[in-house]
Amino acid sequence: xxxxxxxxxxxxxxxxxxxxxxxxxxxxxxxxxxxxxxxxxxxxxxxxxxxxxxxxxxxxxxxxxxxxxxxxxxxxxxxxxxx
Amino acid sequence: xxxxxxxxxxxxxxxxxxxxxxxxxxxxxxxxxxxxxxxxxxxxxxxxxxxxxxxxxxxxxxxxxxxxxxxxxxxxxxxxxxxxxxxxxxxxxxxxxxxxxxxxxxxxxxxxxxxxxxxxxxxxxxxxxxxxxx
Numbered sequence: 216x217x218x219x220x221x222x223x224x225x226x227x228x229x230x231x232x233x234x235x236x237x238x239x240x241x242x243x244x245x246x247x248x249x250x251x252x253x254x255x256x257x258x259x260x261x262x263x264x265x266x267x268x269x270x271x272x273x274x275x276x277x278x279x280x281x282x283x284x285x286x287x288x289x290x291x292x293x294x295x296x297x298x
Numbered sequence: 299x300x301x302x303x304x305x306x307x308x309x310x311x312x313x314x315x316x317x318x319x320x321x322x323x324x325x326x327x328x329x330x331x332x333x334x335x336x337x338x339x340x341x342x343x344x345x346x347x348x349x350x351x352x353x354x355x356x357x358x359x360x361x362x363x364x365x366x367x368x369x370x371x372x373x374x375x376x377x378x379x380x381x382x383x384x385x386x387x388x389x390x391x392x393x394x395x396x397x398x399x400x401x402x403x404x405x406x407x408x409x410x411x412x413x414x415x416x417x418x419x420x421x422x423x424x425x426x427x428x429x430x431x432x
Contacts, residue, residue, distance in 0.1 A: 218307050222348075225314035232325035236333070243330040243387040247337065250379055251324050254341045255317060257372060261348055261365060262310075265355065273364040280368055284375040291382035295389045 219266035226259035246290050253283030306351045313347040316340065330387040334380050341376035345369035 233255060236248030257280045264272030316339055323336035345368070352365045405414040 218310055222310040222314050226317060229317045229321045232321040236325055243390050244333065246383055247330055247333045248324060251321060251337055254372060257368065258344060258348060261368060265352055270361050273361060277368050280371045284379055287379040288382050291386040294386040
């Protein structure tokens with residue numbers, strides 16, 4: 216097991232507290248947990264891409280970073296206006 | 299033995315440890331605004347630690363450029379997302395004012411004459427203070 220896979224495993228472990236925050240708590244707390252989970256997942260994907268030596272996997276991480284940003288903005292506006 | 303694996307291991311360990319601490323911080327904090335503070339370190343520090351590790355490991359500029367782009371996207375957009383989320387949290391908690399009120403208003407009677415003015419900042423009892431017009 217390479218160092219990068221170990222780091223990816225560490226990031227997977229770091230997803231657990233985010234999942235707990237998302238599964239319980241109020242709507243805004245869940246949104247914060249979702250944003251944190253997206254950041255951790257992007258870092259996890261970078262580590263997996265580096266361990267597998269696949270440059271195409273970086274695009275997945277980049278797409279997730281961009282889409283999670285848009286999603287967070289939409290959720291925040293939704294919470295601000297309608298909930 | 300080359301120093302590169304040791305440097306990579308240290309950088310990755312720091313990134314993972316920082317991210318783990320911050321996720322535990324998100325879990326432990328009670329307020330959404332307190333939780334939001336823990337979003338910044340993984341998106342900025344951990345991301346650039348991983349960029350440094352990739353730069354030490356990789357010799358191709360293609361993957362290094364992509365990882366650098368990912369780190370910049372994370373660190374720049376995290377601030378905007380955190381700002382939007384904190385606004386939503388303030389509105390959700392009822393702390394933010396729903397609309398902007400003027401600091402002072404004039405009181406007009408049925409004839410249209412100005413008979414007084416009111417200070418919209420709350421007084422001692424939390425009620426707007428009304429002063430006679432001079």
